[in-house]
Amino acid sequence: MQRIEHRACSGGWQDVYRHDSKVLDCAMNFAVYLPPQAQERRLPVLYWLSGLTCSEQNFITKAGAQRYAAEHGVVIVAPDTSPRGDGVADADGYDLGKGAGFYLNATREPWAAHYRMYDYVVEELPALVEADFPVTDARAVSGHSMGGHGALVVALRNPGRYRSVSAFSPIVAPSKVPWGEKAFSAYLGDDREAWKAWDASELVKTAQEKLPLLVDQGGDDEFLDAQLRPQLLQAAAVAAGHPLQLRMRPGYDHSYYFIASFIGEHIAHHAAALHGEAKVHAGVAHGRHDGCSGGH
Template identity: 60%
Template sequence: MALETVSANKAFGGRHEQYQHHSDVLNCNMRFAIYLPPQAERNPVSVVYWLSGLTCTDENFMQKAGAQRIAAELGVALVAPDTSPRGEDVADDPDGAYDLGLGAGFYLNAVRSPWDKHYRMYDYVVSELPGLIEANFPVSEKRSISGHSMGGHGALTIALKNPERYASVSAFSPISNPINCPWGQKAFANYLGDDEQLWRQYDATELMLSSDAKVPALVDQGSADQFLAEQLRPEALQSAAKTTGYPLELRMQEGYDHSYYFISTFIADHLAFHSRYLMSDS
């Protein structure tokens, strides 16, 4: 699969690069960003995949989180895909709303028309993108996954559904129980239809209640997040973890909101958390 370089910059002794490629899974051209730490010049490094939230692209995390310095110190690569398929023939919310369509792929495989033609972000993140990264860059098959808001939902559900593929998972302000919040209900009804059993397959709280394998999980949630009560529902996730004994550490951070100021404050904790599991021999 051919990669087209979009940009390349040196940062903290490593390389931040953007690429475009055709995605067979999504049936469109896609873009991703990768940060390779200086250690990748000598040996393959492990990877933390980052999934961004509503309205974002591959650029938000790489430009705002301040993660490259920490990744360089720890010797891990960062990969950030876009948040949805893109292109002139890719379906979008008919009203132009921000929470469906472009920039709002919800990291699932749509089954309803017109979304099913392109909106298969779950397969893209789980299979196609890692295959592309591992075939073209000096990285190992050791992976962790993280994300914010809609991307936190994606990271948690993907890790819970594929525990053999990820050493650890973390999230900032995740949509923890989408079957019970307006963002999730709108997206799931459009992408997945009326089958609520299918909805549950993309709900982190529901998956945590039924999970046998345990991927270590860290979640940070700001107490001043404007979406906390209506959309995010971290208490549901915490309750599920207590019920099943799931290894979840959920930290409420006093006074922090939903922004990248919050993410940049605690991103070092998250990358250090992932590094511990990625460097483990188990």
């Protein structure tokens, strides 16, 4: 493992590391923010999963999360969104291949050789982080868009592994929208029953743990009706009696301006669970619902 970036930020350090992933069979980057408290004791970890086209860089440079992580004493780990390298399969377009791993384990070639982001995020990366950094095994997970899908799926599939989960603008029903249909067809094949194992709106129906779901969604999101469709998760959660707080934010779009506006509330939400003995409930302060939108 090699540290390739080391920058002072909000009293702590924003680092980026590169390592050879056995699961993905390629070199991978991941970002780690160590708040100042990490110099004195081990801290819990919030894993952040980014969206389509992103790397580990987008969240750490655009979200402004470090100041809140320092305030609450939480380490943030942000991996890349897919395997990388010359030998890794890719495709034309932004929504399949590199930058579009969808946090699943691919079963079809040529993707199966490298595209196992689920195993990487759930098993390999946390094992590395917990072995080599001043952290505890208290984990939370959050993400945006494709990464919001990933956060919901890994939490729902792994009862007891995460103290809390949240998402910004998640793809809640990938088996029913164009982004997911394209990715799932390529990575998993044409059996739509197999797709349900990677679809939050399906997983919530049989979840073994009623871990509360916190979702923020911009009301002016350009992908809201075609790709995100949060009402599908809401309907499934209501039917299953699964706690969900879906907060529609008028005026906000799909960009990091939206994430930066409410990331402080999400980190506070996770910190309450990570520093406490019980898992956090879905209810958090609503804050202001007015604001501006912006570009990606």
